[in-house]
Amino acid sequence: MRFKLHLKPVQDRQKLLFNYQYPLQAWLYKLIYQADEHYASFLHNKGYAVPDSFKTFKHFTFSSLQISKAKAVRKGDTYMLLSSENSSLIVSFYIDKAAEGFIMGLFQNQQLSIFNRELRADFVVERVETLPNPFEEIPDGSIITQSFKTISPMVVSCKEEGLDQYLSPADEQFADFFALNLIDRHRTIDGNTGMKVDAAFAKNIVKFKLLSDPEKIKKRGFTVKEGKLRDETKVIGYYDFSFEVTAPASLLKVGYFGGFGKESSMGCGCVEVC
Numbered sequence: 001m002r003f004k005l006h007l008k009p010v011q012d013r014q015k016l017l018f019n020y021q022y023p024l025q026a027w028l029y030k031l032i033y034q035a036d037e038h039y040a041s042f043l044h045n046k047g048y049a050v051p052d053s054f055k056t057f058k059h060f061t062f063s064s065l066q067i068s069k070a071k072a073v074r075k076g077d078t079y080m081l082l083s084s085e086n087s088s089l090i091v092s093f094y095i096d097k098a099a100e101g102f103i104m105g106l107f108q109n110q111q112l113s114i115f116n117r118e119l120r121a122d123f124v125v126e127r128v129e130t131l132p133n134p135f136e137e138i139p140d141g142s143i144i145t146q147s148f149k150t151i152s153p154m155v156v157s158c159k160e161e162g163l164d165q166y167l168s169p170a171d172e173q174f175a176d177f178f179a180l181n182l183i184d185r186h187r188t189i190d191g192n193t194g195m196k197v198d199a200a201f202a203k204n205i206v207k208f209k210l211l212s213d214p215e216k217i218k219k220r221g222f223t224v225k226e227g228k229l230r231d232e233t234k235v236i237g238y239y240d241f242s243f244e245v246t247a248p249a250s251l252l253k254v255g256y257f258g259g260f261g262k263e264s265s266m267g268c269g270c271v272e273v274c
Helices: 021-035 037-045 097-104 174-190 199-205 249-258
Strands: 002-009 015-017 060-062 079-081 087-093 111-115 120-130 143-150 157-160 163-166 207-210 218-224 233-239 242-248 271-273
Touching (some): 143 249, 174 249
Antiparallel strands (some): 111 120, 143 271
């Protein structure tokens, strides 16, 4: 289920911090908590677990803010200066039909505040638009090829000596770990506990192909859980690129609605079909 939120700034010349993913995530959790306390606590504290693994997924994501107009950013700035024109945000959930009702009502007439100790930008959700499902008529078992374009940074990584190494879509290992992540996401849904999955196996099920010029792909570093010193983590994502995936439709639905790659609940891996 996917929505487009049309956001009206409360006033002109507000300062929007660049690292707004964490405040946006916190706002979404707050709305979900108000509607369903138990579901919100489950998402925040646990999430959907991969069988026989410590990995968990939240199965929701959101786009970067689509800002109509902002003042030019100067070197050293930590914020962008907004105009009075409306912005928008896409919010996407992979949920079952039973949960759609309460999700639909979350955003009506809400106020969104994005702030830290120094900066603040306030918006009113002026309109909520339900977006069509491009996979609605496709059976889950069908093998399909679909092209996507990123609308937020995508984070894919591998471990080297216990540390995350963040991969560019042009990296030869990217396709392997993109595929492994997507299959792990799907395993939280189908509950398959008898299948051992590694990157070599995954890339035979999920085939990734980069469509964009590697030289034009953009890179963005940001902070997860900013301000919480014990948990604060720096991650790197890549955006402004198109790619093609061939896989069972059920896997593509999980990635499209819940996010591709890591840190989806921080607004990473949100895509649109192209």
